[in-house]
Amino acid sequence: MRVALYARVSTEAQEARGTIGSQLDVIKARIAEEGHELVAEFSDDGFSGARLDRPGLDALRDAAEAGLFEAVWCLSPDRLARAYAYQMLVLDELERFHVRMLFTDAPALDDDPQARLLTQIQGVIAEYEKAKIAERYRRGKLWRSRGGEIISWKTPYGYRRVPRVAEVPAHLEVFESEAIIVRRIFEDYVAGGHSIRQICRLLNVDKVPSPTGNPVWGHSTVSRLLRNEAYVGRVYYNRTESVPTTSKRGRRSNLQRPRDKSEWICIPVPPIIPETTFDAAQMVSRDNSKWSPRNTHRDAWMLRGLVKCGHCAVGVNCHQMRGRNGTVHRYYWCRNHDTVRSRGEHRRCPERNIRADELDAFVFDQVREALLRPDVLLVGEGALAATPSDTRRRAARRGARPPRAQARGGHCRASSSC
Numbered sequence: 056m057r058v059a060l061y062a063r064v065s066t067e068a069q070e071a072r073g074t075i076g077s078q079l080d081v082i083k084a085r086i087a088e089e090g091h092e093l094v095a096e097f098s099d100d101g102f103s104g105a106r107l108d109r110p111g112l113d114a115l116r117d118a119a120e121a122g123l124f125e126a127v128w129c130l131s132p133d134r135l136a137r138a139y140a141y142q143m144l145v146l147d148e149l150e151r152f153h154v155r156m157l158f159t160d161a162p163a164l165d166d167d168p169q170a171r172l173l174t175q176i177q178g179v180i181a182e183y184e185k186a187k188i189a190e191r192y193r194r195g196k197l198w199r200s201r202g203g204e205i206i207s208w209k210t211p212y213g214y215r216r217v218p219r220v221a222e223v224p225a226h227l228e229v230f231e232s233e234a235i236i237v238r239r240i241f242e243d244y245v246a247g248g249h250s251i252r253q254i255c256r257l258l259n260v261d262k263v264p265s266p267t268g269n270p271v272w273g274h275s276t277v278s279r280l281l282r283n284e285a286y287v288g289r290v291y292y293n294r295t296e297s298v299p300t301t302s303k304r305g306r307r308s309n310l311q312r313p314r315d316k317s318e319w320i321c322i323p324v325p326p327i328i329p330e331t332t333f334d335a336a337q338m339v340s341r342d343n344s345k346w347s348p349r350n351t352h353r354d355a356w357m358l359r360g361l362v363k364c365g366h367c368a369v370g371v372n373c374h375q376m377r378g379r380n381g382t383v384h385r386y387y388w389c390r391n392h393d394t395v396r397s398r399g400e401h402r403r404c405p406e407r408n409i410r411a412d413e414l415d416a417f418v419f420d421q422v423r424e425a426l427l428r429p430d431v432l433l434v435g436e437g438a439l440a441a442t443p444s445d446t447r448r449r450a451a452r453r454g455a456r457p458p459r460a461q462a463r464g465g466h467c468r469a470s471s472s473c
Contacts, residue, residue: 058086058126058157059095061115063134065103075100082128085159094124104137105185107144116145119154126155137185199224200292200320207292211285212266213237213327227290227324234327236263237286241328244281245335251277256394273395281340287333288326291319357415364389366406367397373411385411 062078075098086093095118099111112135115127127149129135135156136142149156196206204224210216213233219225236258243249243257255272258265265272266280284291297309362371367389374388391397391404425431 056091056126057094057124058091058128059097059115059118059124060086060093060128061097061111061135062130063099063102063104063109063111065101078130078134081159082130086128091126091128104133104135104141107136107141112145116148119149119152122152124154126157128157128159131158131160133184139179197293197320200322203322205290205322205324211283211290212280213286214324227285229325229327233266237280237327240277240280241286241332241336244339245332251281252393252395256400259394260400271395271398274393281336284333285324286327287330288324290322290324292322293318293320358387358411358418362387362409362414364391364404364406367391367404371409374408387411387414 060079060082062075062082064075064078079096079098083093095115097111097115097118099109102109102111118124119127132142135145146156200206202224203226204219205216205227206225208216210227213230213236214227215230217226217228240254240258243254244251249257251274254277255274258272258277259270262270263272264270265276280286294314295311296314298312299307300310301307359373360370363369364371369390371387371389374386376384376386378384386408388408389404389406391402392408394400394403397403
């Protein structure tokens with residue numbers, strides 16, 4: 056009989072210890088003992104049995120559908136899947152393809168009700184063991200983190216994780232080549248008076264690699280770095296919890312929800328910057344939020360969402376700036392002034408910002424002048440009535456909107472609708 060074999064281990068540590076090799080030896084010995092012909096081998100190294108999307112299992116199911124073998128050998132049902140429902144799904148699918156499932160640690164299923172009952176019991180026990188392992192793993196990580204050990208392998212920029220050795224727990228140490236960049240960012244933000252986008256632009260000009268190795272720094276990356284308490288010696292564990300949820304389509308997944316701060320576990324690490332510098336950076340962020348474009352009032356920008364840069368042909372943002380004497384000015388600001396948005400310094404918009412009060416007044420004067428000329432309005436109405444029916448609705452919708460204008464270098468080009 057032509058047969059295939061399937062083996063699985065859950066973690067890379069088990070793979071390194073050769074656990075999957077021992078499975079293969081046991082299964083191959085049983086195949087030789089039964090006198091079967093081994094035609095294919097499938098394995099999943101480091102894949103959990105709680106999921107079905109495993110490369111080796113997918114290849115096994117495809118080969119079974121193609122009729123490449125008559126039976127599959129596996130060490131035990133829990134190697135096929137941890138969840139009983141997944142076991143039954145795979146077994147039913149193989150049965151439809153007339154492929155037998157054979158286990159070295161369990162009797163053949165066939166039509167024996169006792170064998171099927173044993174497989175079902177093993178599936179339930181496997182689910183219980185999986186939940187027990189997960190709970191033991193969770194409590195172990197909490198105990199280690201309370202003892203000051205760094206659990207996560209993902210470390211903040213400016214640090215390197217030193218693995219646990221003998222009695223010394225895993226900890227973070229300062230990576231000086233990146234710590235210099237961290238100090239520079241805080242210094243530019245607090246003492247230099249640079250905004251986050253200006254800091255990104257300076258880092259990109261100096262060709263400093265980002266934490267992910269990309270050549271371009273993003274606004275969100277620098278913003279998270281300025282709020283990270285690791286740089287003053289505090290790393291937190293147990294900040295979130297996994298909550299089961301169901302989507303509108305009925306799909307089940309886990310949602311990460313923040314925990315109350317009293318449940319966080321603080322782990323001390325070597326600081327990179329003083330506490331005073333970090334507090335000053337948080338104060339600057341609160342002050343800057345008052346002048347964020349998100350907090351602008353719609354009534355203060357007559358052409359908000361209607362202006363495009365004449366040079367780049369992209370939309371502009373509403374931006375407030377404070378002068379040296381404390382006077383506040385409003386501008387329409389081309390989005391390509393930001394190096395990150397324009398995707399490179401060479402594509403940055405060369406034009407200057409447009410004063411919002413001046414452009415609003417200019418466009419309003421043109422609209423008022425057009426409204427005071429009935430002959431022009433009648434000509435426009437006649438041209439609109441002469442348009443084909445399929446485009447008339449689109450033109451009517453355009454006519455219902457406020458007039459648009461394009462700005463370039465401080466000059467406004469009013470559209471024909473004005």
